[in-house]
Amino acid sequence: MADVTPTTTPAVPPAEVADVELYHPKSYWTKYIFSQDAKVIAIQYSGTALAIGMVALVLSWLMRLQLGFPGVFDFITPEAYYQFMTMHGMIMVVYLLTAVFLGGFGNYLIPLMVGARDMVFPYANMLSYWLYLLAVLVLVTSFFAPGGPTGAGWTLYPPQAILSGTPGSGGAGIILMLVSLILFIIGFTMGGMNYVVTVLQGRTRGMTLMRMPLTVWGIFTATVMALLAFPALFVAAVMMLFDRTLGTSFFMPALVEMGEQLSYGGGSPIMFQHLFWFFGHPEVYIVALPAFGIVSDLISTHARKNIFGYRMMVWAIVGIGALSFVVWAHHMYVSGMHPYFGFFFATTTLIIAVPTAIKVYNWVLTLWRGDVHLTLPMLFALAFMVTFVNGGLTGLFLGNVVVDVPLSDTMFVVAHFHMVMGVAPIMVVFGAIHHWYPKVTGRMLDERMGRFHFWVTFIGAYLIFFPMHYVGLVGVPRRYPEIGDTLFVPESVHTLNAFISMMAFLVGFAQIVFLFNLIWSLRHGREAGGNPWRATTLEWQTPQTPPAHGNWGKELPVVYRWAYDYSVPGAPQDFLAQNDPGGATEEARASP
């Protein structure tokens, strides 16, 4: 059995390399703007991600205005609707979720949780943020380009993405989107190298891989996946850019556009889909795995109980990461690809359900016989579990190839991916912000505003997306600005759509309360002290809160135990910090 809890205090392993001299910023600019400190970079990533995420949130309200009340808002033309829809999707998946989990939480938590002073390549880390910001700005520019942003759908499928029947294809819209993605990927490669190498090489003495908190495992695995998956999107974006600007035919077969023979020929639209989804499926796990890791730590801290089955949880994260690379074509069951692929990808897709289910069981079993404190991080963690189980189970419908045939491209798919990728990870983001805000700022977030925000968001989001599955079951397609007159859609679906829209506006309003809480509590939040949650992980053991430059003062911490020594029998408190040598406990455990 791996040495997750010591039976005797092990000898402290000698330092393998001398503590590296950290770069010390001298001016305001290098301390707070062009900072190489991962904590500052984390806040920059998070702030930018939240800002652009608010734009995407507003776009979703515009879409729901149209879907709930078709014909009422004349300015929402089909062209505008497709532009809102595309930008909403791309921003949420890539520029918000990926950026906040890896760039935001990764940068802040990895060095602190592994006992390092900073990331191993601080200059590249700084550059990664500025490239991300540049990518966001390029994307925002497309809103103002002639013809507006692209309306090709976040999946950007050719040929329509670069043909005249799609908004943004003729002008700069699609070009700016592709350039923005290319910049994003370059920046994320720089950041990604940091996260991976810091975890592999920057851990402090005693911090073995199997003593790392699951937050680090989740973000680390997600980053490895990102480094392997994003190149597929990169090359697809470059090839599409060439098709659009140079007239190449990577993805363009011979085709007739509105009666005119175009000069393309020989290209394969399905090849784009393979490249896109080879990136796209790992991408959803790049968003999910950090959430899995973080929620494990939220549950164990706030239930004062070790995460159940830590080793299986680690293997499940790694297994899910690996398997996520062989399931991509479940997004392509009805694409027209060779039908035999359906057998293979349906099998791998349902196999990946097994390690995912194990994680769910282990989260629940952590609550079992725990000491559950219903703090806001715990509430959000519970909300994650409900919405993730729901969204994961509807994935079983879609993963089963023949069941996907009627359901694909309907609102059932939209409901599924919003529940599992929108609502569930966002619950973790909120829980994590409530959990770590005191470490970052030294103050607690306001409890009452927090609870209001929690209840409205959790119940409201469930009421938005659960009924939406049934709209899809009726047969209503996705990416329709309006259903219009049909033979088969009952009138009550229109009422249901209006209800869903009203819930969306309510949940949207609650987010404003959360933003206000973030800002208000900076000044007026209750002072937190260094470890208000009495947590075991290293980030809570820093000598100063918020942690100062260099994190640890003169001496790096030494780690003696895994991250989950909560409620250890015989221990004086209900937690033992990872860097706590804990002499008294050894005696208690020496006698069985």
Next chain:
Amino acid sequence: MAIVLALVLIVLGSVIFHVLSPWWWTPIASNWGYIDKTITITFWITGVVFAAVILFMAYCVFKFRHKEGSRAHYEPENRKLEGWLTVVTGIGVAALLAPGLVVWHRYISVPDGASEIEVFAQQWTWSYRLPGEDKRLGRSQSRLVGPDNPLGLDPADRASHDDIIIESDTLHLPVDKPVKVLLRSIDVLHNFYVPEFRSKMDMVPGMVTYFWLTPTRLGEFEVLCAELCGLSHAFMRGSIQIDTQEDYVAWLQQQSTFAELSVPALARAAGQDQP
């Protein structure tokens, strides 16, 4: 204990919503009832799992909520329990997958004797082509598409001459006869979707895709496009009429062939044949 109540209500509410929901699939009009059955099995299995997990969660939160002096149990892992849970999950997943794969095999295996028809899509209309008397669809190429040859048939191929061209968006099919639906687009991706048929497939320019079905119910059914194809994607509608054999034959006799419609194109081709 609001959260415990909320968890229980979510389970109850979701189950009740599902049972009472008027929003269910459109009554089927094809042989693909197997798909509906698999969906029903999946609803049962996932419904039970959802209820079990969330209710157990609610129980844990209730029973083990923090009270003065309470302390959590310390148990890093339980290999036996985890092993059993993995096995049971594996079995559950296999129970969902196996029937699904059997039906998928049926879905991609067109029965002998199925007739062939072609659906033709372009931004943003549907057209159709039937094989005519020789029961063969002639060759086609998007480069041949022109004002007098809207479906791009190859006049040099004799088999295309008797192909029946239906340029309106309404197609008729005879009931109870299996049909292989060939799908051809000349511009962007589309998807020929009739909710009552359940079966559908994307249409990809540069290749011909297919699905098959046997219509089992008379009536008029709506065709929608189910793959984003540009601005008028939501307005690209058509209609399928399932007729008795007699009505179908009557309708068929009123349709025109490629030869009848595209005389100038054929004449040009004939002119090219001459040395």
